[in-house]
Amino acid sequence: MEHANDITLTVNGTPVSRRVPARQHLVDFLREELGLTGSHIGCEHGVCGACTVRVNGEIVRGCLMLAVQANGCSVDTIEGLSDSKELAALQKSFHERNALQCGFCTPGMLMAAQDLVNQKSKATREEIRAHISGNYCRCTGYQAIVDAIEEVLNGQG
């Protein structure tokens, strides 16, 4: 038997009410039910970081939270942060510094990077690496990603 629960939450500033299967995780809900496919699904057990979204202002793994647990929460995805221009500086520096190749990890990487930008006005390369340590990129080798984040944080790179 499929158990379901009613939830009401805010996604990228828009109120949403749905009936969701209890077992559906948040990123499946965002992608399948709301069509917000910018958050990617990589490993589905919390290792890769591709599904990183923001819940009540804090970054979380979208695959390690159930949609039903987001009841009453405010959720922000890559689409919301991109439209609001919050990510504009990072997007520009990722582009200029070639900080992506296939792009699969990029939405999650930007969410994690923006979280650091929001917390700190300056950060060392070590701190940047520690903050994105839960986001895997299999193309770039991270160097250009760290450069791009450093440019936004410290105005250099």
Add this chain to the structure above:
Amino acid sequence: MKAPSFAYSKPQSLAEAFELAEQPGAKVLAGGQSLIPSLNMRLSAPELLVDITGIGSLRGISVEQGVVRIGALTTHAQIERSPEIGRHAPLLAQAVPHIAHPAIRNRGTLGGSIALADPAAEYPACLVALGATIVVAGKDGERLVPAEDFFKGLFEVDLRPGELVMAAEFPALLKDERSVFLELARRHGDYAIIGLAAHKAAETRFVYLGAGATPVFARRASAASTLEDAVSVLDRDIDPPADLYNSSTTKRHLAKVLLARAWNTLTTSH
């Protein structure tokens, strides 16, 4: 890689939570950072998830009369950012950055970590080193369990059906007491190959993680008066099982490396 079907309930009171948690097939959901991966991988198939995160009394950090109390639902990130923890429990402040990654630390909880008791987890070893008490409760009332007795075996703790972890309590750091937490992992945030929680108070405690089914209190090394003696008796204290990448011999060697580093930190004056 999708979880099996289960029912979900979010009690708003402890009484309701105890009732639900006691039901056959029920599993308690706190931060979910270990439980949900195990559901996604179908390593676990509960009939009912009891989400206790609506119970506000299980949250928060307090320091009263020399005792630090951390509520079960306090997240790793809250412990990491807490000035009280930095001042009164530097061992935990040093341990938290080793727990996974920021996005996971935002949801994972102290209570979840100790109720699961992963042998590579940081808090269980820290709490044994600090001589902590685990506060557990069920509908029959509250029990206080010394951390040393709480961790009974591999993923096995002293919790009866329907009981929840309420909090962990331990003495606040006194002047002249020292703590150090060290961990070796292949990549930042990975599970520990081996780690060491060391606390020097009236007695000194060296407690290893990743060195057995539970936190391993190295009693002989802890009682030694010189580093040389401590290193030489450590082999009788620990018998770490090999993991996928590291032999038991490697772990023994690394345990000694950490012991020397911790010893030197604990005995160097400020």
